[in-house]
Amino acid sequence: MKQFIRKDLQGITPYSSARDEFKGEAGIWLDANENASVTAWNRYPDPLQGKLKQTISELKNIPVENLFLGNGSDEVLDLLLRLTCTPFQDTIAFFDPSYGMYDVLARINGLSTKRIPLNERFEVDWSQLSEAIAGTRALIICNPNNPTGNLFSQEAICAVLRTYQGVVIVDEAYIDFSEQSSMSKLVNEFPNLVVVQTLSKAYGMAGLRVGMAIANIEWIAALNSIKPPYNLSSLVQETAVNLIQSTDWKAVITDIITERNRLFEALSQQKGVVEVFPSETNFILFRVEDATRLYRSLADAGVVVRNRSSQYNCNNTLRVTIGSEAENTLFLTLIKQFYND
Numbered sequence: 001m002k003q004f005i006r007k008d009l010q011g012i013t014p015y016s017s018a019r020d021e022f023k024g025e026a027g028i029w030l031d032a033n034e035n036a037s038v039t040a041w042n043r044y045p046d047p048l049q050g051k052l053k054q055t056i057s058e059l060k061n062i063p064v065e066n067l068f069l070g071n072g073s074d075e076v077l078d079l080l081l082r083l084t085c086t087p088f089q090d091t092i093a094f095f096d097p098s099y100g101m102y103d104v105l106a107r108i109n110g111l112s113t114k115r116i117p118l119n120e121r122f123e124v125d126w127s128q129l130s131e132a133i134a135g136t137r138a139l140i141i142c143n144p145n146n147p148t149g150n151l152f153s154q155e156a157i158c159a160v161l162r163t164y165q166g167v168v169i170v171d172e173a174y175i176d177f178s179e180q181s182s183m184s185k186l187v188n189e190f191p192n193l194v195v196v197q198t199l200s201k202a203y204g205m206a207g208l209r210v211g212m213a214i215a216n217i218e219w220i221a222a223l224n225s226i227k228p229p230y231n232l233s234s235l236v237q238e239t240a241v242n243l244i245q246s247t248d249w250k251a252v253i254t255d256i257i258t259e260r261n262r263l264f265e266a267l268s269q270q271k272g273v274v275e276v277f278p279s280e281t282n283f284i285l286f287r288v289e290d291a292t293r294l295y296r297s298l299a300d301a302g303v304v305v306r307n308r309s310s311q312y313n314c315n316n317t318l319r320v321t322i323g324s325e326a327e328n329t330l331f332l333t334l335i336k337q338f339y340n341d
Helices: 050-060 072-084 101-108 126-133 154-163 217-226 234-246 249-268 291-300 325-340
Strands: 067-070 091-096 112-117 138-142 167-171 193-198 211-214 273-276 283-288 317-321
Touching: 050 067, 050 234, 067 072, 067 217, 072 101, 072 138, 072 167, 072 193, 072 211, 072 217, 091 101, 101 112, 112 126, 126 154, 154 167, 211 217, 249 273, 249 283, 249 325, 283 291, 291 317, 291 325
Parallel strands: 091 112, 091 138, 138 167, 167 193
Antiparallel strands: 067 211, 193 211, 273 283, 283 317
16 A cells, blocks of 8 residues: 555654543643633544544444544545645546546645546546556546536446556545445455545535545555644534434435435426436536526525536536525526526
8 A cells, every 4th residue: 555655755653642642531631731721622632533433433334443534525635635646746637527626636735637528428438547547646536426416337436446556536525315335345445445525415514524534544544644633623523423413314315315306307397407417416417508697697586506617518507506495496486487587
């Protein structure tokens, strides 16, 4: 696995916090230069997020030792690129269109990018992919993909893993809305596979910023060696644990999928809608004749969607997030009114 880590970061000694160096019970804490005032938050948080990891482990049936937690999946992706890619030397690849933050993170880390264009149906030409990514250091695959909502073949991804000389990062931010199982079950089979997930989408915690990498224990150790010592606050950790344990998330996800199917059917039959793309996420991408006009009309009525027309092969498309039943009904009503005017 060392071949995927930057040479100058191999064997780096991680920062050792005060809480890392003591295990057990104590009555007086004079080790971390904290304020002795007795407040709810005067102590540093658990740097390795033990309770939250255990809770996520039980929720997702993933061994604790295969989990790394970050301040949102964006921090996880940033740390992965920093760990594997040498600035001003390496190149990363990703599909186009896909999540715009991949390009931003590449630039922040001084990396070149190779965009792999998807066809008009947002599919990959797998027969040409090996040649396209040759010489790149990392390949990021958003699966299901954002903003298109479609899935890529796990068999095809596994074929890439077997031959690719770099690391494959599978971003599964939306996997909980899909019938396809996570690739996290394969992390001990492929040393160059890292799966990224989040609590922001299916688990309603976007404001808490909890992302995760799922990988073999060597990857987890390497990520822990370069992460900020206290990257998730105590408040975030405690709140996330409570929300996971107190909510029937399967029921929540089922309701979202039901609403997604309702919107898909309604948009497919709506006059003025040119095409609706199948989705395995909590959003739907659809094409109209004039996306800018419809976007502005919805915004004027207080409903904000995302205009994706500037992305590759996405001309005149809007992306709508699946909201509550009432929000979705209002959205559909406004579109009907727009096309009946």
